[in-house]
Amino acid sequence: MRVTTSLYLCVLSVTSASVVANEPVWDANKVELVSETLADGVYAYYASNAKKLEAKGFPVATSGGLVVGTEGVLIIDTMLNKRLNAQVQSMVGEVGGKSPAIYAVNTSYHGDHSYGNMYLPEQSVIIQHQNSKDYVDANFKADTEFMMYNFGQGRGIEEIVPTTGDVLIESGSQIALDLGDKTVHIIDFGFAQTGGDLFVWEPESKVMWTGNAIVAVKPALPWLLDGHMLATLETFKKVYAFLPEDARVVPGHGSVMSKADIQWHIDYLEAVQEQVQLAVNEGLSLEETVKRVSMPEFSGYALFGWVHSGLNVPAAYKDLTQAN
Numbered sequence: 001m002r003v004t005t006s007l008y009l010c011v012l013s014v015t016s017a018s019v020v021a022n023e024p025v026w027d028a029n030k031v032e033l034v035s036e037t038l039a040d041g042v043y044a045y046y047a048s049n050a051k052k053l054e055a056k057g058f059p060v061a062t063s064g065g066l067v068v069g070t071e072g073v074l075i076i077d078t079m080l081n082k083r084l085n086a087q088v089q090s091m092v093g094e095v096g097g098k099s100p101a102i103y104a105v106n107t108s109y110h111g112d113h114s115y116g117n118m119y120l121p122e123q124s125v126i127i128q129h130q131n132s133k134d135y136v137d138a139n140f141k142a143d144t145e146f147m148m149y150n151f152g153q154g155r156g157i158e159e160i161v162p163t164t165g166d167v168l169i170e171s172g173s174q175i176a177l178d179l180g181d182k183t184v185h186i187i188d189f190g191f192a193q194t195g196g197d198l199f200v201w202e203p204e205s206k207v208m209w210t211g212n213a214i215v216a217v218k219p220a221l222p223w224l225l226d227g228h229m230l231a232t233l234e235t236f237k238k239v240y241a242f243l244p245e246d247a248r249v250v251p252g253h254g255s256v257m258s259k260a261d262i263q264w265h266i267d268y269l270e271a272v273q274e275q276v277q278l279a280v281n282e283g284l285s286l287e288e289t290v291k292r293v294s295m296p297e298f299s300g301y302a303l304f305g306w307v308h309s310g311l312n313v314p315a316a317y318k319d320l321t322q323a324n
Contacts, residue, residue: 024152028080028112031061033087035095036256039205041068041182044250045091050216051255057219057301060253062112065209066091067202069179072101076200076209076250078116080147081156085116103127103177105186106165107211107252108194109135111147117163127175127186128165131196136162169198189238191231193223199239208243209250216254218264219300221307224315230323233269240266268298269312276316286317 032048046063047053053060062084064077073096079085092102102124106114109132117126136143140162148157169175174187185201192199192213200209213235215223224232243249243259250256272293279289290313301307 024155025059025150026061028061028084028151028155031084033061033084033091035066035091038207038248038256039202041095042066042202042205042207043068043091043095044207044209044256045088046250046255050253054216054220054254057304059303060216063209063250063253063255064088064113065200065207065250066095067179067182067184067200068095068097068099069182071099071178071180072103073099074177074179074184074200075102075104075120077107077113077211077252078104078120080112080115080151082116082119082159083156085119088116089119089121099179101125101179103179105198105200106132107198107200107209107213108132109143109196110194110212111143111157111160112151113211113252115147115157115160118161120163125167126163126165127167127169127177127198129188129196129198130168130170131194133164133168135194135196136164171195189242190235191226191228192235192239193232194226195228197235201242206244206247207250208239208247210239210252212252213239214249214251214257214262214265216251217257217261219298219304220251220254221268221298221301221304222265222312223307224312227315227318229269229272229312229316230319233266233273236262236266236269268295271295271298272312272316273320276313277320280317280320286314289313289317 033045034048035043035045037043043066047061050060067074073092079088102121104120104124105127144157169188172188174185177184187199189199197213240262247259248256275293276289279292290309293313
């Protein structure tokens with residue numbers, strides 16, 4: 001949300017044949033971003049209505065952040081369109097001071113986290129996972145059609161041209177970005193949602209940005225758009241073990257949360273694994289498994305039916321049947 005999965009590419013093929021936009025999950029023509037200061041030179045930004053919506057389990061617009069050092073500013077996720085990217089650049093102008101260099105990192109290839117790359121100042125350095133660049137190079141047209149289908153036409157997606165990374169991070173690796181008085185670590189912990197997921201860690205303030213791997217605080221759930229439930233669960237555990245107890249976490253679509261809030265996502269995937277494994281052991285079909293694994297204790301998320309039954313249980317079923 002590539003060295004992507006058949007599930008996501010299947011959705012792309014269905015929607016790209018003829019794009020008729022749905023009512024958007026959230027409207028990029030209306031979202032207003034607000035910033036929250038987390039430490040000196042460290043900021044989260046998210047939709048002004050994020051806290052209200054996430055408390056009700058409703059989907060929230062894209063979040064990101066800024067880290068400002070004496071020698072550079074790092075933008076974490078560049079947003080879906082020109083309008084939202086302009087809000088981010090306005091924040092950079094307000095807090096960036098005289099930092100000479102502008103960097104931007106995309107936590108994934110998803111358009112709401114990366115389409116704004118094209119609006120960055122010309123001298124900006126874009127950091128991306130190698131797999132994200134590969135995905136954009138191979139699937140950009142279909143991806144924009146998928147995004148228009150889900151976020152609506154007339155939201156600035158039509159004008160986007162692919163703008164990929166200048167610095168590429170390989171699978172399983174990380175870089176340390178020197179911003180002068182701050183060093184930011186950009187890390188691939190493993191497959192989380194896309195196979196090109198990057199986590200951004202500022203150790204001095206103990207703040208991590210997760211992108212879509214962690215969507216939002218409870219009751220939001222992981223979206224296994226590209227499948228691979230077992231790998232995602234393993235990555236979540238690695239991230240949880242990496243973080244100190246007092247770390248703060250900026251998810252992909254919500255306000256700032258704690259390390260402890262990640263446990264909800266781990267608990268959910270462990271419960272999915274356990275219940276789907278029981279169904280597989282009994283020889284149930286995918287359809288029978290989806291009906292069996294209803295998990296009402298996790299159903300507070302407004303998108304539960306689509307995410308849980310339509311994405312996550314099928315992803316777990318595929319993983320666990322292949323493992324047998």
